[in-house]
Amino acid sequence: MSQPAPDVIDLLGYRIHVGPWLLEQAGRIAAEVAPAHVYAVITDEHVGPVAAPQVVGSLRHYAPHARVILQGVTPGEATKTRATWQALTDWLLGERCGRDTTVIALGGGVVGDLAGFVAATFMRGIPVVQVPTTLLAMVDASVGGKVGVDTEHGKNLVGAFHQPAAVVIDPTVLQTLPPAEFRAGMAEVIKHGVIADVGYFDRSIAAARAILGVPAAEVDWTAHTLTRLVSDSVRIKASIVAQDPREAPGGIRQSLNFGHTIGHAVEGLMDFRVPHGHAVSIGMVLESALGETLGVTAAGTTEIIRDRVRSLDLPVDLPSGLSVDEVAGACRRDKKARGAKAVFSLPARVGAMAVSAHGHGVSVESAAIISALSRA
Numbered sequence: 001m002s003q004p005a006p007d008v009i010d011l012l013g014y015r016i017h018v019g020p021w022l023l024e025q026a027g028r029i030a031a032e033v034a035p036a037h038v039y040a041v042i043t044d045e046h047v048g049p050v051a052a053p054q055v056v057g058s059l060r061h062y063a064p065h066a067r068v069i070l071q072g073v074t075p076g077e078a079t080k081t082r083a084t085w086q087a088l089t090d091w092l093l094g095e096r097c098g099r100d101t102t103v104i105a106l107g108g109g110v111v112g113d114l115a116g117f118v119a120a121t122f123m124r125g126i127p128v129v130q131v132p133t134t135l136l137a138m139v140d141a142s143v144g145g146k147v148g149v150d151t152e153h154g155k156n157l158v159g160a161f162h163q164p165a166a167v168v169i170d171p172t173v174l175q176t177l178p179p180a181e182f183r184a185g186m187a188e189v190i191k192h193g194v195i196a197d198v199g200y201f202d203r204s205i206a207a208a209r210a211i212l213g214v215p216a217a218e219v220d221w222t223a224h225t226l227t228r229l230v231s232d233s234v235r236i237k238a239s240i241v242a243q244d245p246r247e248a249p250g251g252i253r254q255s256l257n258f259g260h261t262i263g264h265a266v267e268g269l270m271d272f273r274v275p276h277g278h279a280v281s282i283g284m285v286l287e288s289a290l291g292e293t294l295g296v297t298a299a300g301t302t303e304i305i306r307d308r309v310r311s312l313d314l315p316v317d318l319p320s321g322l323s324v325d326e327v328a329g330a331c332r333r334d335k336k337a338r339g340a341k342a343v344f345s346l347p348a349r350v351g352a353m354a355v356s357a358h359g360h361g362v363s364v365e366s367a368a369i370i371s372a373l374s375r376a
């Protein structure tokens, strides 16, 4: 049976391709948009064995005169450091790579951010093709050009905007993703629904419940509903980034931070033992509650978000042991904070964000955060 044509999203000056079996087309797409003498595939040691053979094979097929080199990093957020960036740039230098090199970032958000930052800085910038392999990276990290590494002071504090030459998303890869990681990725999908599209909010949650409700072997990973789940999310993100590519103060790209001020606070206070998607789920529920308390968010919005997040077995409450005072303090230290006040992007209701005279960020006093979180 022939496969449906992939969805192509072209809102950002580069194409984002979404469709089954596209891993085998990654070489063709890279050769078209980023011709190179060397393709440097950066992946991790979990993804490499399952996805690198298709990508490397495709590069060899479509760019037969190019050299293809491969490097796997240790999976996990702890790898996203300046030390790994140094090791990877030293690897490229040792391989005598020059500006005629294209990086292929094959993996989840950690690989995408790290390999993208390598590409942004190596020889003052070389192309990167993002090939995300987790739901979270497909719908969020691979699109929009934010790349970087973490430091002991926090996440993504050293980085750049470096838009990819193309993004290649093959939803069939998700069949090898642990269901818990699929659930965690749904947090960013739900976020896009809350920000921009109530119909997508309902449709995507129903699709995810159907996928998660049966064993992975019974899911049709080539189904158009899965491609649509991913491509509709990408379209929402891309249309927001297109309006505000570098996240200007108060700009619309800040709306993508919904759930992330509290989410990042929870991740940091828990030393990253809480997965990003879980922290964002908790953050969306509590930030919506904050919005209701401030009169910015329609009454009942929090209950809807809480119910849907829970229906996917994602957490809705602060991890035990974390106090609301600690969370409010960490929100104030977030990189989005202005002066001593935490900044939040809050929904008006499911499907639309609140915009004030100051744009998309609302600055909030600690006392108001503590009072709202204590009652949520």
Ligand code: GLY
Binding pocket: 140, 141, 143, 144, 146, 253, 256, 257
């Ligand atoms: N992940 C939020 C953004 O790309 O702006």
